[in-house]
Amino acid sequence: MPRGGMTGLSSALKAACESSGVTFRLGTPVRRIVIENDRAAGVELASGVVITAPVVASNADPRTTCLELVGAAHLDTGFVRRVRNIRSNGIAARVDFALDDLAGIAGSGKANLASRMLFAPDMDYIERAFNDSKYGRVSAEPLVELVIPTLLDGSRWQRTRHHATALVQYAPRRLAGDADHAREALLKRTTDIVERMVPGFSSRITASRVLLPADVERELGNAGGHWHHAEVALDQFFMLRPIPNLARYRLPVDGVWLCGAGTHPGGGITGLPGRNAARRILAE
Ligand SMILES: Cc1cc2nc3c(=O)[nH]c(=O)nc-3n(C[C@H](O)[C@H](O)[C@H](O)COP(=O)(O)OP(=O)(O)OC[C@H]3O[C@@H](n4cnc5c(N)ncnc54)[C@H](O)[C@@H]3O)c2cc1C
Known part of the structure; x- marks a missing residue:
């Protein structure tokens, strides 16, 4: 875990880029990639402002980039069909907890709490958890991978408040029922499992939130809400x-x-995707 967490990493990268002359425009959605004479001419922002550029590199997901930002009108039908078939439906949820002081939590020493804690007892358990998702349900007994990032940086042991974050599987993008009900159920199941791993944990929770794939899709704009923009499967x-x-x-x-x-x-x-793409762009 980098010092300062992921925010610290983003800030360090931003500062390094700015020192090389990069300009950032944060909170500025791109409405479309401007194509003129069959090639990139820039981007049009949601505000209507157009920024001209001969090269546009997009780290929006492939479906959004091709179908929304470029648009099917600029692509041949066979290509559009293949892009539409990219599997990008998310299957994982994130559950975040705000916690009071962790001192005195029963049964877990400092070293345990500061490690990655995984609840996935065996392959049958994982398969049963996945089965629910096939029918549009969040797992009744999910896999839970818990980290308390505020404990991973040694200088933070003096803190009296902490943040724990759990990767929880499975939570399908297309739910058979109500999303609020799914969030509530997943929060309860996750809290119960974490309590089994870290007795006393639930008594320290002051706030929580559940991010389903639909929430990721809405907040980040990833079509399907997959964390990695496209399913990580052998054929992709x-x-x-x-x-x-x-x-x-x-x-x-x-x-x-x-x-x-x-x-x-x-x-x-x-x-790495960005580095590889930059090398290809520079080579051209
Ligand atoms: C909740 C969550 C938890 C995760 N946890 C982990 C983890 O523990 N470990 C791990 O290795 N990975 C994790 N990931 C995955 C990891 O964050 C991603 O794989 C990685 O961030 C992808 O990087 P990226 O730059 O390609 O895309 P992203 O980080 O998704 O960035 C794409 C950016 O493009 C922006 N964008 C999209 N459309 C537009 C538009 N039209 N105009 C302007 N901007 C636009 C989005 O707002 C976003 O900021 C997690 C992802 C999520 C969502």
Whole structure:
């Protein structure tokens, strides 16, 4: 865990880019990529302002980039069909907890709490958890991977308030029932499981929130709400990510590139899709 958490990493990267002359416009949605004479001419912001540029690199997900930002009118029908078939429905939820002081939590020493705690007893358990998602339900008995980031940085032991975050599987994008009910059920099941791993945990919770794939889709704009922009499966990986025609980062419109998690080698905080895309763009 980087010092200062993921916010610290983002701030450090931003400062490094700015020192090389990069300008950031945060909270500024792009409405479309402007195409003129079959090649990139810039981007149009939601405000209507147009920024001209001969090269546009998008780390919005591949479906959004191709179908919304570029638009099917600029792409051939076979390509559009393949992009529409990219599987990008999310299957994981994030449950965050705000916690009071953790001192005196029964049964878990400092070392345990500061490690990654996983609840997935065996393969049958994982398969049963997945089965629920096939029918549009959040798992009755989910897999839970818990981290308390505020304990991972040694300097933070003096804190009296903490934040715990759990990766919870499975939570399908398309729910058979009501999303509020699914959030409530998943929060209760997750809290019960964490309580089993860390007795006393639930008595320290002061606030919580559940992010379902639909919430990720709404907040980040990822079509389908998949954390990594496209399912990480063998037929959408390596030289097939997200589809063979896009595996070299280049769209079939000159000057438009993908540079995000939907491209090789996929998601996570590696920076590698961006680095690979930048090298390809510079090589051209
Ligand atoms: C809740 C959650 C928890 C996660 N936890 C982990 C984890 O524990 N470990 C791990 O390795 N990975 C985790 N991930 C996955 C990881 O965050 C992603 O794989 C990674 O951030 C992808 O990086 P990216 O830059 O390609 O895309 P993103 O980080 O998704 O960035 C894409 C950006 O494009 C912006 N955007 C989209 N459309 C537009 C538009 N039209 N105009 C302007 N901007 C736009 C979005 O707002 C977003 O900021 C998690 C993801 C989520 C959502």
